[in-house]
Amino acid sequence: MNNAELYQRSNNLQKRDAIVFLEQYAPKMKWKKSNNRILDIGCGDGSVTNMLKKYIPVDFKLLGCDISEKMVNYANDHHCNEQTSFTVLDIEGDLPEGMKGNFDHVFSFYALHWIINQERAFRNIFNLLDYKGECFMIFVAGAPVFDVYRILAHNNKWSKWLQDVDKYISPYHDSQEPAKEIRAMAEKIGFVDIDVDCKDLVFVYEDVDILRKAMTAINPFKVPQELYDDFMDDYLEILKEMNLVDKINNNYGKTVPFNYRLLVVYARKPSQDKMLDLSLENSTKE
Ligand SMILES: C[S@@+](CC[C@H](N)C(=O)[O-])C[C@H]1O[C@@H](n2cnc3c(N)ncnc32)[C@H](O)[C@@H]1O
Numbered sequence: 001m002n003n004a005e006l007y008q009r010s011n012n013l014q015k016r017d018a019i020v021f022l023e024q025y026a027p028k029m030k031w032k033k034s035n036n037r038i039l040d041i042g043c044g045d046g047s048v049t050n051m052l053k054k055y056i057p058v059d060f061k062l063l064g065c066d067i068s069e070k071m072v073n074y075a076n077d078h079h080c081n082e083q084t085s086f087t088v089l090d091i092e093g094d095l096p097e098g099m100k101g102n103f104d105h106v107f108s109f110y111a112l113h114w115i116i117n118q119e120r121a122f123r124n125i126f127n128l129l130d131y132k133g134e135c136f137m138i139f140v141a142g143a144p145v146f147d148v149y150r151i152l153a154h155n156n157k158w159s160k161w162l163q164d165v166d167k168y169i170s171p172y173h174d175s176q177e178p179a180k181e182i183r184a185m186a187e188k189i190g191f192v193d194i195d196v197d198c199k200d201l202v203f204v205y206e207d208v209d210i211l212r213k214a215m216t217a218i219n220p221f222k223v224p225q226e227l228y229d230d231f232m233d234d235y236l237e238i239l240k241e242m243n244l245v246d247k248i249n250n251n252y253g254k255t256v257p258f259n260y261r262l263l264v265v266y267a268r269k270p271s272q273d274k275m276l277d278l279s280l281e282n283s284t285k286e
């Protein structure tokens, strides 16, 4: 998953969804007249971070961050300028003190489903925001790829390389009500104006070769290079068993539609006064 060059050639689905939801949500966000401090978490190759600029006011400082140094280096090489830069940060880890409270707007596209400890990540997002700051995130709740990962992990041929499979399955893949879970977690952390939607979406790959490249671009498993084509063949066989790809002719000359569920989350950190009121209220309750 940290091959930035491959990812930027195969992320049409991720780019499409970023555009669809930014068109809808960005105009409703509370932008400042000047000096909007913006963070994009899980920026990857930086192409979506770059697209974000179309939806924000001209006076901004934009920082992209990612756990992968390779992704960050690629993003800096291709998209860094006076207003935009990229740095390594694990959103599930300890935050550098200097970043806390330093952002007015935090975004994240197609990254938070990679995080096991969701509460830690959401708490970190809360702590990165300044008072009255807001966040907007889209990430995968459920998708057939996660079922394929589980099946491959039970296959003797591949189990050795998929031992940590659960780390790469969205924490909401088996959830009946992911939106409800996220809302409850965000409320517990202290977010307000919370809006969580779980959308049923479809993306149509033009053909199986394009699908194969997309599968490779997001593949998190370290299968040795010499076995990789065999691994992908088995991956495709499972998609055929699931009736997602035609059994007869590999879908050649035909498009491949994929259904998935996407979480769309907006939330805000309260003002300093409001937070003081809330902590006073809580201390009198105790
Ligand atoms: C599918 S890519 C999304 C890239 C980009 N946001 C986009 O929409 O195209 C997911 C990114 O999340 C990053 N990521 C995974 N776990 C992370 C973590 N704990 N902290 C920060 N980034 C993380 C991965 O390295 C990867 O670059």
Ligand SMILES: CC(C)=CCC/C(C)=C/CC/C(C)=C/C(=O)O
Pocket (backbone or CB within 6 Å): 013, 014, 110, 111, 140, 143, 144, 145, 203, 211, 214, 215, 218, 258, 259, 260
């Ligand atoms: C490549 C493939 C089989 C896609 C199916 C549809 C879909 C929404 C996949 C998302 C999976 C994912 C983990 C994406 C990502 O991290 O960018």
